[in-house]
Amino acid sequence: QVQLVQSGAEVKKPGASVKVSCKASGYRFIGYYIHWVRQAPGQGLEWLAWINPDGGDTKSAQKFQGRVTMTRDTSIYTAYMELSGLRSDDTAVYYCARVFRGVLMDVWGQGTTVTVSS
């Protein structure tokens, strides 16, 4: 079945970087964009960025420009989101989601908890 499986929880120190992976299965990986979304504890959803697995083009929210990098490895059907210069307020669950027809997120990963703490 169609699914996205994300990498495991991470604990990082302030100033470090984290790279979260999102492995797709059950569909043509390069046919659908991937959105990255996060949710801080007790807070709402926040859109970070998208990547086009086919061409590799990306776009991020202005808030994260310069700090977030999206890449992909089409040979293993995996998208990556790397966030640098981590701060305590980056502590959140990070989700990847498949973008269907370019406008809706129909399949979500299970989420990756990133904890930033000294």
Added chain:
Amino acid sequence: QSALTQPASVSGSPGQSITLSCTGTSSDVGSSEFVSWYQQHPGKAPKLMIYEGSQRPSGVSSRFSGSKSGNTASLTVSGLQAEDEADYYCFSYAGGSTWVFGGGTKLTVL
């Protein structure tokens, strides 16, 4: 890009109908055909409920419906059921290839 505005909480009794609002600007909700709504239960990933303003994915109950007027999108849940208790988020194209979520509404079924 500021988050879209949603009421923090809404409540209703079983069987009632409630409407959740999502207010943006002419740069996002007002000019976007691509407003979607997501339901999230505690500890779970979000689930798509409505897309393109009023379209319902297969498998989503017909009790859920969406609409838009000007800069405000709305999600109506009719015949409230206990299982509808969750957080609901709107999501809109915001121009410049960017997207934005609403702050979320906690729906409580009394």
